[in-house]
Amino acid sequence: MTLLEVRDLRVTYPGGAAAVRGVDLTLPAGRKLGIAGESGCGKSTLALALLRLLPAGTEVSGRVLLDGEDVLTMRWGRVRAVRWAGASIVFQGAMHSLNPVHRVGDQIAEPVLLHRRASRARARALAGELLERVGLSAARATAYPHQLSGGQRQRVMIAMALACAPRLIVADEPTTALDVMVQAQILRLIEESVTGHDLGLIMISHDLSVLARTCDRLAVMYAGRVVEEGPAGAVHERALHPYAAALSAAFPRVGDPASRFAPRGLPGDPPDPAALPAGCAFHPRCPVAREECATDDIALREAAGSRRAACVLVPGTAGGRPVPGTAGGRPVPGAGRGDRPPDGPPADPSGRTA
Incomplete structure (x- = not known):
C-alpha cells in the first residue's frame, strides 16, 4: 500500500531560488526511503514541503499525497492535524527544537x-511509556533538555515524533551531531x-x-532534483x-584497497539555486x-534493477551500469582524463604514474 506519493514537486523561494525542481518519490507503508546530497541540494526543503512548513511567500506546486490525500490542498485545520497524527518530523539538533524552560515529559x-x-x-503516563520505548527511564520526564546528553535529547525528539502514532516519520539529519556509538543506537x-x-x-x-x-x-x-x-x-x-x-567515495571502505585511491569528495560547491547552469x-x-552535458538537461531514466538515473551515461534498462572510470561504482582519480587500473597507483595530471 502506498503511504506517500510525491509528484512533480517544485519549490521556489522568494527571489527565484529553485530549491526543489520536479521531484517524484513513492514510499509504501512499512518501508524506509533515504534522501542524500550535499548541503544546498534541496533535501531539507523537500522535507519541509511535505508538511507545508516552508516560510510565507514560497511558491510550491505539484502533489504530496499522504494516504491518498493531497497535503498541498488541505485546509489549514486539516494540515495541523496531519502534522502530528499523520506525519511527524525529527529535526537535526534536538537542543534547538526542544523548549529549554519546559520539562521534556511535558513537551x-x-x-x-x-x-x-x-x-x-x-498524557503524562504516555510520555513515560514513550521514553521507555526509546530507551530512557520514565523518570527522565522531569528533566530539562540541558540536563540530558545529545543522544538522550535525540531520543526525546523521537519519542515526541511517535507521540500521536503517525503513519510517516521524516528524520532530517537525526544523527549528524552525535558520536558514532550514539549514532548507531539512534539509527537502530x-x-x-x-519496522515494528x-x-x-x-x-x-x-x-x-x-x-x-x-x-x-x-x-x-x-x-x-533527484539524480539517482x-x-x-x-x-x-x-x-x-x-x-x-x-x-x-567520500566514505572509504575499511579493508577495500580500491578505496585508498578514491577521491575524498568533489571540488567546488553545489550551484546557486537562483542561478543554475x-x-x-x-x-x-x-x-x-x-x-x-552543458546543453542537455537529462531527465531520470529507467535502468536495470529497479533503478533510475539522470545521466547521459545511463542508456536505459538494457544497459544501466556503473559510471565509466569508477571502481565498484566509486570514481577514481583520472576518471574521464586518462583512466588508470583500479588496483594501480594514482595518475598525476601529466599522465605519469606515481
Missing part, C-alpha cells in the same frame, strides 16, 4: 493533549520504531553509508550517476562530463 505530552484529546494524567532505534509499527520513514542525510545501512531505497539529490534512485545498497556500492558515485546542473563539477 512529549503536549501533542497528546492537543491531538489525541487525552486527559492530562493519561529509528529502524525498530518503523508499520510506519513509513524518510531519512535525510549527506552520508550514503548511513542511509545504505538503514533504508530500503535511496534517492540522491543535486541542485533540487534505487535500492539503497546498489546505489551506494554501484552508483550510476557520477554525483552519487562521488558521495559514496545550463544543461545538467552537475556538469561543471563532473569528472566524466561530455560536451552535450
Whole structure:
C-alpha cells in the first residue's frame, strides 16, 4: 500500500531560488526511503514541503499525497492535524527544537493533549511509556533538555515524533551531531520504531553509508532534483550517476584497497539555486562530463534493477551500469582524463604514474 506519493514537486523561494525542481518519490507503508546530497541540494526543503512548513511567500506546486490525500490542498485545520497524527518530523539538533524552560515529559505530552484529546494524567503516563520505548527511564520526564546528553535529547525528539502514532516519520539529519556509538543506537532505534509499527520513514542525510545501512531505497539529490534512485545498497556500492558515485567515495571502505585511491569528495560547491547552469546542473563539477552535458538537461531514466538515473551515461534498462572510470561504482582519480587500473597507483595530471 502506498503511504506517500510525491509528484512533480517544485519549490521556489522568494527571489527565484529553485530549491526543489520536479521531484517524484513513492514510499509504501512499512518501508524506509533515504534522501542524500550535499548541503544546498534541496533535501531539507523537500522535507519541509511535505508538511507545508516552508516560510510565507514560497511558491510550491505539484502533489504530496499522504494516504491518498493531497497535503498541498488541505485546509489549514486539516494540515495541523496531519502534522502530528499523520506525519511527524525529527529535526537535526534536538537542543534547538526542544523548549529549554519546559520539562521534556511535558513537551512529549503536549501533542497528546492537543491531538489525541487525552486527559492530562493519561498524557503524562504516555510520555513515560514513550521514553521507555526509546530507551530512557520514565523518570527522565522531569528533566530539562540541558540536563540530558545529545543522544538522550535525540531520543526525546523521537519519542515526541511517535507521540500521536503517525503513519510517516521524516528524520532530517537525526544523527549528524552525535558520536558514532550514539549514532548507531539512534539509527537502530529509528529502524525498530518503523519496522515494528508499520510506519513509513524518510531519512535525510549527506552520508550514503548511513542511509545504505538503514533504508530500503535511496534517492540522491543535486541542485533540487533527484539524480539517482534505487535500492539503497546498489546505489551506494554501484552508483550510476557520477554525483552519487562521488558521495559514496567520500566514505572509504575499511579493508577495500580500491578505496585508498578514491577521491575524498568533489571540488567546488553545489550551484546557486537562483542561478543554475545550463544543461545538467552537475556538469561543471563532473569528472566524466561530455560536451552535450552543458546543453542537455537529462531527465531520470529507467535502468536495470529497479533503478533510475539522470545521466547521459545511463542508456536505459538494457544497459544501466556503473559510471565509466569508477571502481565498484566509486570514481577514481583520472576518471574521464586518462583512466588508470583500479588496483594501480594514482595518475598525476601529466599522465605519469606515481
